[in-house]
Amino acid sequence: MEHFQQVEPFDYVIFGATGDLTMRKLLPALYNRLRMGQIPDDARIIGASRTELDREAYVARARDALKRFLPSDILSPELVERFLALLNYVPLDSSRQSEQWDSLTSLFTKAQPDRVRVFYFATAPQLYGSICENLHRYGLITANSRVVLEKPIGTDMATATAINDGVGQYFPEKQIYRIDHYLGKETVQNVLALRFANPLMNAAWSGEYIESVQITAVETVGVENRAAYYDTSGALRDMIQNHLLQVLCLVAMEAPDSLEADAVRNAKLAVLKALRPITDATAATETVRAQYTAGMVDGKNVPGYLEELGKPSATETYAAIRAWVDTPRWKKVPFYIRTAKRSGKKVSEIVVTFRPSATTMFGTTPARNRLVLRIQPNEGLDLRLNVKNPALDVFNLQPANLDTSIRMEGGLPFPDSYERLLLDAVRGDPVLFIRRDEVEAAWHWAEPILEAWKHDKTPMQTYSAGSYGPEQATQLLASHGDTWHEASE
Ligand SMILES: NC(=O)C1=CN([C@@H]2O[C@H](COP(=O)(O)OP(=O)(O)OC[C@H]3O[C@@H](n4cnc5c(N)ncnc54)[C@H](OP(=O)(O)O)[C@@H]3O)[C@@H](O)[C@H]2O)C=CC1
Numbered sequence: 428m429e430h431f432q433q434v435e436p437f438d439y440v441i442f443g444a445t446g447d448l449t450m451r452k453l454l455p456a457l458y459n460r461l462r463m464g465q466i467p468d469d470a471r472i473i474g475a476s477r478t479e480l481d482r483e484a485y486v487a488r489a490r491d492a493l494k495r496f497l498p499s500d501i502l503s504p505e506l507v508e509r510f511l512a513l514l515n516y517v518p519l520d521s522s523r524q525s526e527q528w529d530s531l532t533s534l535f536t537k538a539q540p541d542r543v544r545v546f547y548f549a550t551a552p553q554l555y556g557s558i559c560e561n562l563h564r565y566g567l568i569t570a571n572s573r574v575v576l577e578k579p580i581g582t583d584m585a586t587a588t589a590i591n592d593g594v595g596q597y598f599p600e601k602q603i604y605r606i607d608h609y610l611g612k613e614t615v616q617n618v619l620a621l622r623f624a625n626p627l628m629n630a631a632w633s634g635e636y637i638e639s640v641q642i643t644a645v646e647t648v649g650v651e652n653r654a655a656y657y658d659t660s661g662a663l664r665d666m667i668q669n670h671l672l673q674v675l676c677l678v679a680m681e682a683p684d685s686l687e688a689d690a691v692r693n694a695k696l697a698v699l700k701a702l703r704p705i706t707d708a709t710a711a712t713e714t715v716r717a718q719y720t721a722g723m724v725d726g727k728n729v730p731g732y733l734e735e736l737g738k739p740s741a742t743e744t745y746a747a748i749r750a751w752v753d754t755p756r757w758k759k760v761p762f763y764i765r766t767a768k769r770s771g772k773k774v775s776e777i778v779v780t781f782r783p784s785a786t787t788m789f790g791t792t793p794a795r796n797r798l799v800l801r802i803q804p805n806e807g808l809d810l811r812l813n814v815k816n817p818a819l820d821v822f823n824l825q826p827a828n829l830d831t832s833i834r835m836e837g838g839l840p841f842p843d844s845y846e847r848l849l850l851d852a853v854r855g856d857p858v859l860f861i862r863r864d865e866v867e868a869a870w871h872w873a874e875p876i877l878e879a880w881k882h883d884k885t886p887m888q889t890y891s892a893g894s895y896g897p898e899q900a901t902q903l904l905a906s907h908g909d910t911w912h913e914a915s916e
């Protein structure tokens with residue numbers, strides 16, 4: 428099975444090796460891929476960060492992280508030891524020139540020059556340029572090297588350009604892998620299968636049949652220990668400019684010629700470029716922003732955003748936007764996007780509502796067909812159709828739901844989105860990573876909204892933690908005769 432094919436031997440250098448992302452996501456994901464037989468025993472994972480640790484101390488941290496972030500039933504002592512044997516650690520301030528780099532370069536002196544080398548930047552984006560400069564200075568970049576960039580790629584166009592220029596000076600675009608973990612989700616990739624492998628869907632996938640699209644990613648967590656980062660970001664930068672626009676692209680794009688990286692990225696780019704600008708003049712009617720106040724989530728009282736932060740802030744923890752894709756396919760189809768912290772539940776989904784049937788033969792108007800693609804949790808899809816109500820002699824209708832779960836073969840749990848992406852970088856397959864022009868097109872659309880918000884064109888609303896969001900978000904849809912789909916429906 429291709430899914431379980433072993434990749435070629437590689438060296439993965441993780442900058443930011445002691446950080447939250449590495450411990451919570453990257454090491455557990457790599458362990459899981461070793462467990463699946465995809466990582467050869469002569470692969471190497473080299474952690475680098477400033478904290479002075481020897482290899483043993485780093486391995487102890489990694490061992491704890493696996494225990495903490497993976498279910499115990501998948502942690503076999505033998506596999507854990509095999510995984511830990513791949514680890515090395517180098518204390519290194521990667522943004523400065525120093526002899527500390529010699530420890531890293533010495534690990535590569537005997538390495539075959541064509542062995543795959545992945546440099547993963549799990550650290551602050553302002554360091555990316557100087558890390559690349561040092562990688563170049565110390566002769567670490569080879570023809571078979573790739574660099575993986577974590578989000579955020581900037582907080583606006585100017586900062587994104589600075590990051591991309593800084594990295595682009597040392598790595599050609601084809602060696603740069605900008606990660607968006609939503610593209611690593613199986614159920615997000617499934618949008619392509621559903622649309623293009625099913626003539627039934629493909630034929631109906633346009634404004635002729637589709638009335639509206641909703642893309643939701645809401646979560647119960649607040650900003651917790653990431654408050655310092657989040658307050659400089661907010662819902663639009665943190666989730667919409669990247670993850671949710673990428674999902675929108677997959678829903679709205681024209682069929683790519685193939686699944687080759689540039690074919691898919693060109694198709695997504697065309698969507699991003701077709702997004703209707705939202706400006707100071709339209710922000711008030713097309714966008715909603717809000718902050719959570721104290722409330723109850725999962726049966727527990729939780730404080731409001733400003734209380735958590737301990738200072739005033741104009742950062743939104745909720746955003747809802749009515750977006751328009753100005754292409755012939757999507758004429759008159761609103762795309763509603765929303766994201767929230769401290770929502771009543773954690774749900775990511777795409778809801779496609781079809782136009783009503785024009786038939787009058789049943790006396791009543793049939794309910795609209797509706798397709799719900801559950802990204803998470805309960806990964807699957809649900810298609811609402813109309814059938815005859817069998818309990819009645821007269822022709823009356825009732826809704827019938829074709830609901831199916833998407834499951835892993837053999838009942839395996841869904842892989843974490845990082846698993847696939849981490850190894851795609853080794854394989855040299857950038858299809859699920861973001862090209863520079865996509866990042867820029869996304870900022871081109873998002874930045875004027877942020878500007879309008881800065882000018883207070885859209886008032887900051889509030890919502891209670893644990894609720895569905897502010898009333899104004901309901902109004903955003905009501906003005907088009909729509910309602911948000913809430914996952915329990
Ligand atoms: N945590 C998460 O869930 C997510 C994080 N990200 C992104 O991933 C990146 C890392 O996030 P996160 O792990 O949370 O952050 P942390 O603050 O937890 O970790 C930052 C890491 O960078 C290291 N570091 C800082 N400065 C240097 C330096 N000059 N040279 C070498 N290493 C350095 C730190 O170690 P030391 O102090 O020892 O140097 C630490 O290992 C950020 O860009 C973040 O936006 C993206 C999505 C989710």
Ligand SMILES: O=C1O[C@H](COP(=O)(O)O)[C@@H](O)[C@H](O)[C@H]1O
Pocket residue numbers: 644646665666775
């Ligand atoms: O990138 C991010 O995503 C998470 C939500 O990811 P999910 O896979 O759990 O839906 C979000 O919590 C975080 O703020 C954001 O930076």
